[in-house]
Amino acid sequence: MKGPNKHLKGIITRCTNYKESDRIFTLISDDGIMKFIARGAKKPSSKLSGHIEPLNYIALYYRPSKSLNSVSQVESIHSFLEIKKEYNLILKAQYMMELAESLSSENDGNSSILNLLLSALKNIHISKIPTLDILIFEFEILKLQGFGISLFNCTNCNKELERAEHYFSSNVGGFYCARCFESKSLFSESVKVTIDQQLILRTISRKNYKDLINFNLSEKEIDNCRKLIRDSIRDIIGVQLKTVKFSDL
Amino acid sequence: MTSGKNSLPVEVQKLIIAFSSLPGIGPKTAQRLSYFVLSQNKEETLKLAGALKEVKENLSYCRTCCFITSDKDSENCYYCYEKESEQVCVVENVIDAITIEMSGIHKGSFHVLHGAISPMNGIGPEKLKIEELMKRLNKGETKEIILATNPTLEGEATGMYLNKIISENYKNIKLTKLARGLASGTDLEYSDFNTLSNAFQNRTSID
Secondary structure (H helix, E strand, O other), X not given: OOOOOEEEEEEEEXXXXXXXXXXXXXXXXXXXXXXEEEOOOOOOOOOOOOOOOOOOEEEEEEEOOOOOEEEEEEEEEEOXXXXXXXXXXXXXXXXXXXXXXXXXXXXXXXXXXHHHHHXXXXXXXXXXXXXXXXXXXXXXXXXXXXXXXEEEXXXXXXXXXXXXXXXXXXXXXXXXOHHHHHHOOOOOOOEEEOHHHHHHHHHHHOOOHHHHHOOOOOHHHHHHHHHHHHHHHHHHHOOOOOOHHHHOO | OEOOOOOOEHHXXXXXXXXXXXXXXXXXXXXXXXXXXXXXXXXXXXXXXXXXXXXXXXXXXXXOOOOEEOOOOOOOOHHHHHOEEEEEEEEOOHHHHHHHHHHOOOOEEXXXXXXXXXXXXXXXXXXXXXXXXXXXXXXXOOOEEEEOOOOOHHHHHHHHXXXXXXXXXXXXXXXXXXXXXXXXXXXXXXXXXXXXXXXXXXXXXXX
16 A cells, blocks of 8 residues: 655755656655656656756655655755856766765665755855865765764874874874874875865864965865865775766866 | 576576666566567567667767768768758767657758766766767868757756867857757646746747
8 A cells, every 4th residue: 555645855966767758866865865766757748857857956745665766746946057057067066966975875864964965055156166165065074974084183092183294094084193103104005284284174174164265275285185085085985986087177 | 407596597597687788677677578588489589689680780880970870881871971061960869869850850960979978977078979079070061060968967068068168179160059948738837947947048039
């Protein structure tokens, strides 16, 4: 017997065509990541067509099922039209969606990833430095999922890090102090990080985003910080995200 | 001959695997199709196998427009010879070109990209037939490019990318794209924001 219709809000991250006119899509929702089937959505006369597109924030009604939940009604809440007008922003948004997808789990009932993704997508088109917004998003989503980067203490001896160049290991998701770095011979798995880069990351971790504007950040500095975070993401997920190379364009 | 725990003959197992590699075919449907093939008479089945073999052996893609051609050695296919080369309609897939061709609206030639830019699936511009399009434009015969990519996120991204590289490198070529907006037979009430926005932007005056 079919259960009652359920209501959900979320962002469509990917769509694939299925059979003659159906579409299967993935949604990052209040209830974690979920998959749905929209029957007949490919037909131009379908009430669902148009709404079932990646990068759409939608509200939907669906019939829960053991296999794929079937969508009965969809309404667009936000279509991120400003992002969809610019090629580079589309690529960046797709990277953020894939990252959110890969760090989400099914039916976890936690809306924080959805809220973080929503606010990042709403701001990216008005940002003066979109790569900085991506860096903040990467940093925040890792923290949210319990993979936050340790910035203030040595990951080995837990001593507070002094104002100096330190070595970052994506493997452990943090910095080594000079003593631990030399005593443990961690040369192969660590990279040297400048004081400025550490300062950027610390400012992001304290959520003092307005202070970042006073730093006169160069794209290169942001890219170097992003490289550290991206390596951590790769180590956590276990694979390189497909959209990574496109997010730098 | 049967193998391991699976009591099905190896030949049937191979057929099921082959069917399930097709898009939209899951393991259950693959099984059903395999049993259907088994129940068919030999003649019918060999006809299917022969058609599959012929498609792979006799057909290839045109070196100019990337459409299907049976002439493997020639530089240009039937469409490249017969159609006007001044107006080129760029489509994602062969089926899109056939649909436009059947409507009889477009008199020019086609260029098939064989996909769309899709970062989520790891498909970048280098995996599409864009280089072939550029080679074609270098000949200097093309006066207009009609971008007929699908109105999806991937299709739009592909259109934007092509627009960028063509307008930067070929200033004399006119670039157009198919109109976006409300489709015939739809209800305004159920339209999404993107479609409505396009419909308003591309509204026309009533004579």
